Amino acid sequence: MSEHDFLDQLDADHVERLVQLGRRRTHPPQSILFFEGDVPHDVILVRRGDLKVSTVVDGREVVLDVLGPGAIVGEVSAVDGRTRSATVTALTTTEIVAIPAATFMDFLGQHPVIALTLLRCMATRIRDASRRQVEYGALDAVGRVCRRLVELMDRYGHPVPGEATSAVRIDAPLTQGDIAAWAGLSREAVVKALHALRRLGWVATSSRAITVLDVDAVVARAAVT
Amino acid sequence: MKRNDPTIERLGAVRPFARCSRRELAVLARTLTEQRIAAGEVVMHEGTVGRTFLVIADGTAVVQVGERVVARLGAGDVVGEIALLDHCPRTATVTAETDLVVHSCTRQEFAGLLVTVPSVTRHLLHTLADRLRTADCELAAVATAAAVAPASTGRR
Numbered sequence: 414m415s416e417h418d419f420l421d422q423l424d425a426d427h428v429e430r431l432v433q434l435g436r437r438r439t440h441p442p443q444s445i446l447f448f449e450g451d452v453p454h455d456v457i458l459v460r461r462g463d464l465k466v467s468t469v470v471d472g473r474e475v476v477l478d479v480l481g482p483g484a485i486v487g488e489v490s491a492v493d494g495r496t497r498s499a500t501v502t503a504l505t506t507t508e509i510v511a512i513p514a515a516t517f518m519d520f521l522g523q524h525p526v527i528a529l530t531l532l533r534c535m536a537t538r539i540r541d542a543s544r545r546q547v548e549y550g551a552l553d554a555v556g557r558v559c560r561r562l563v564e565l566m567d568r569y570g571h572p573v574p575g576e577a578t579s580a581v582r583i584d585a586p587l588t589q590g591d592i593a594a595w596a597g598l599s600r601e602a603v604v605k606a607l608h609a610l611r612r613l614g615w616v617a618t619s620s621r622a623i624t625v626l627d628v629d630a631v632v633a634r635a636a637v638t
Numbered sequence: 639m640k641r642n643d644p645t646i647e648r649l650g651a652v653r654p655f656a657r658c659s660r661r662e663l664a665v666l667a668r669t670l671t672e673q674r675i676a677a678g679e680v681v682m683h684e685g686t687v688g689r690t691f692l693v694i695a696d697g698t699a700v701v702q703v704g705e706r707v708v709a710r711l712g713a714g715d716v717v718g719e720i721a722l723l724d725h726c727p728r729t730a731t732v733t734a735e736t737d738l739v740v741h742s743c744t745r746q747e748f749a750g751l752l753v754t755v756p757s758v759t760r761h762l763l764h765t766l767a768d769r770l771r772t773a774d775c776e777l778a779a780v781a782t783a784a785a786v787a788p789a790s791t792g793r794r
Contacts, residue, residue, distance in 0.1 A: 468774065470782040477774050492767040498774055521763075525753045528763065532752070535766040536723035542773035543729060549784040557784075597781030 418483030419534045420458060427527055431458065434520060435512035440503040442586070446486070451497045453490030455511035459483065462507030463586050467594065468499045476595035478538070479504070479587065481568060488531060491517050504586040544637075549597045551637045557596040558606040559635035562616070562625055565592075573624060582624045643667065649741065652695050653714030654765075658757040665755055670741040681717065681732040681740075688721025688728055691748040697738035702731045710735070716765060722748050 420428050435458065440446060446457060449468055459482055466478040466486070477499055480486060490497050491514035512520075521528040548560055562583065570581040587595070593603040607623070610616040615627040615634075625631050645667045649655050655666060672695075675681060681699060682690065694715050701709040708730060711717060721728050722745050743751065752759050 468778045470778045473782050473785060475778040475781045475785075477777060489767045489770050492763045493771075495771075498771050522756060522760075525756060525759060528756075528759045529749070529752045532719075532759070532762055532766060533723045535763075535770055536720045539720060539766065539769050539773050540724060540726060540729065542770070542777045546773075546777055546780045549780045593785070597784040599785055602785075 419485035419530060420483040422530050422533070423527060427524065431512065431520065432510050434516050435510040438509050438511055440507045440509065442503055442505050444503050446501040446503065446509070447497050449497055449500045453487060453494070453497060453514055456488055456491045456514055456517040457486040458510040458512065459486065460508040460510060463504040464507060465502050465504055465591060466499045467502065474594040475597070476591060479595065485534065490514065548637055554598055554602045554606045555609055556634055557598060558592070558603055558610070559631045561592055561596050562623065562631055563635045566625060566628070579628055580624055580626050581628055582622050584622050648695070652693055652741065654693055654716055654758060654761040658755065662755045662757050669747050669751055670743050673740050673742055675734045675738040675740060677734050677736050679734045681734060682728055684729065684731040685727050688718055689745055690742050691716070691718045691722050692740040692742035695739040695741055697734065697736040699738060700733050700735050702733065703729065716762070719762060
């Protein structure tokens, strides 16, 4: 996920100049920043909080990505002028900067290095989407849940103090329904997979968090060979 | 720069460079190498490190992931830009289906072009935007199919 973080790859001066082009907004949890099919107006820079990017196919939600501070959203529509390809929802209180699409594109034209950074972020996202397609074919439900747990550990994991092994507690703003929509699974399949992982002793779950007790086992199970 | 330099004329006829100014075409003419690739020759191998960017001026090529043909490329299509941008191995094998005429450059030259020839950068932004939309659509379709199919929870 971190490779997507457009702002983290820019120098501080460029970030400051970009931020000054837009307007700051705060979105409460579960608010929708824009809907799939909307006419694009802004490019969004995420300053704080987490967002999910999702689409609906045959009535079923699919989470395409989960983004955090530093990410850019809505750049595809800014580039090609077509309608939004996905719905973007705040998972937590989210602070963003919204830059008019035309202003953003002008800025890119004047700053080729920033355009190059954006191209790199887009290339990474294309590769991630291909990797996840392979993952859906190659991993079963437990494997896909493990894959998501690895990504959640990277972003939201905290080492659990006092544990003999390297247990990691995940305090993620995603519900089991979100994880299901992200793993290409039904919610019931996620519940069953977590149950299987608990029986193996690899994870512990509570109403508020998932703790990965055996990180190596979960990472190995998430690997696509 | 000669007014009717044939290299510049040829480059200007290739889609990614169609909106380039004369000055930009002159930079491209100095940077890119015109190459002929025989039908059947492998242009780039899946899994290898990306060293080359190329634009097809004439002919067609087949893109394969493993044994599966995932796309066909023709005049105006760009090849190899993803691996040069993200520094990861090639995701597919590209093979000349017919004899090809391509304009190519190295990784360093490619990075230079993106800074000195804004028209190429704009074209690539559009190309990647298009690919991203396609990739997300395909991902959503695969994810939906996977979620509908009864997924095993046991070890495979």
